[in-house]
Amino acid sequence: MVDRRAFLTGSIAVLAAGCRSSRQDIVVGSKNFTEQLILGELFAQVLEQSCQTPVQRRFYLAGTYICQQAILAGRIDVYPEYTGTALAAVLKQNAAGSDEQVYEEVKREYRNKFQLDVMPPLGFNNTFAMVMRGDDARRLGISKLSQLAPDAPTMRLGVGYEFLERQDGYKGLARAYDLKFADAPRVMDLGLLYRALQNRSVDIVAGSNTDGLIAALGLVVLEDDRHYFPPYDAVPIVRPELLVRYPTARPVFDGLAGRITADDMRRMNYAVDGKHQDASVIVRDFLRQPGLAK
16 A cells, blocks of 8 residues: 555645636535545545635435436536445446456446546445444354344344445345345435444444444444455546546545545544534544645
8 A cells, every 4th residue: 555645745736736727616526424425525625725716515415326417417526436336326237346346347337338537446445334233243143144144034124225226235135145134124314324223223234334333332243254245445436527627636536546544434434423523624634644635
């Protein structure tokens, strides 16, 4: 991995001098959960600082489909996405292969089908995570998804709407692990999953690997030992028009490549979800680290 201190070194000075355009605003979008809010805010702050132009924030755009439609329609210029989601939910393809193979497939297909640029991965894989209360997992002796089937009929599952519908979601998972839960999955806003788990409204949820509340609440992620879930590397999806209007914006996204670790993301997610801190402040502090954008 490239030394963190090298992040954006040299490029920021060029960006500050040259990243200008006749268009007044850049528009950054995001989906409707904490990590997307943080990544959207990070994109916005770096572009504001580097391009010296106003950046509009259109966050909480429901989900993948809404963000995809917004960027295709030109209502937003960039938003954070995940490679496995792009391949399975948008391109409707089996998201199989290594991280690099999935990324290259998404990059090629987004350019060919949508005329969108998929920039280099940010550095962490936010795969789906099937999460249980720690005391229940220990009592039942469950640490892997392959061990869940005998107890699943006594459990209530909580999911976000997309997980219920998407190709790499609930139906395929149930087939892969022969899971039959007590009743139909309970669909809820992603921000309510861990509250529902904590108050015992559900017994297992489809969360995300970088959710900050997992460790804070003493929850357990079950190992995907049959490798059902594909790679979900976080990437910026960008309209090429943005890179044309601001020719030196590309180094901003290139400079972000590999800069955010899963631990970084968990800490920032927990700062917002667990400590109720402002996302813009969290991002600003992150960017103040030695070698990061000023």
